[in-house]
Amino acid sequence: MNADMIYDNNRECWMMERNGRTFNLHCGECFELIIGNSKMPCRLELDNQWYVIIHESRFNLRVREVYKIVI
Structure with a gap:
């Protein structure tokens, strides 16, 4: 999906929005982040700021961005 x-x-957290409904995402949630035409498996984590781990690499999330994901 x-x-x-x-x-x-x-709420100071990331949410998943689909069909007008929103759901909280929590630390440790796994999903695929869509980057261009690729789907990258990742895990959501929180330290001083929110980030995702993709293939042992950490990438900070920008709170003003909207990311496409697959759950």
Whole structure:
């Protein structure tokens, strides 16, 4: 299922939005991040800021961006 991953400033967490409904995402959640035409398996984590781990590499998420994901 494709969805948008958006940041909720009030809750200070990432949300999955699909068909007008939103669901909280939590540390340790696994999904595929769509980058261009590729789907990259990743895991969502939180330290001082939110990031994803893709193939043992960490990438910080930008809270003003909307990411396409597959759950």
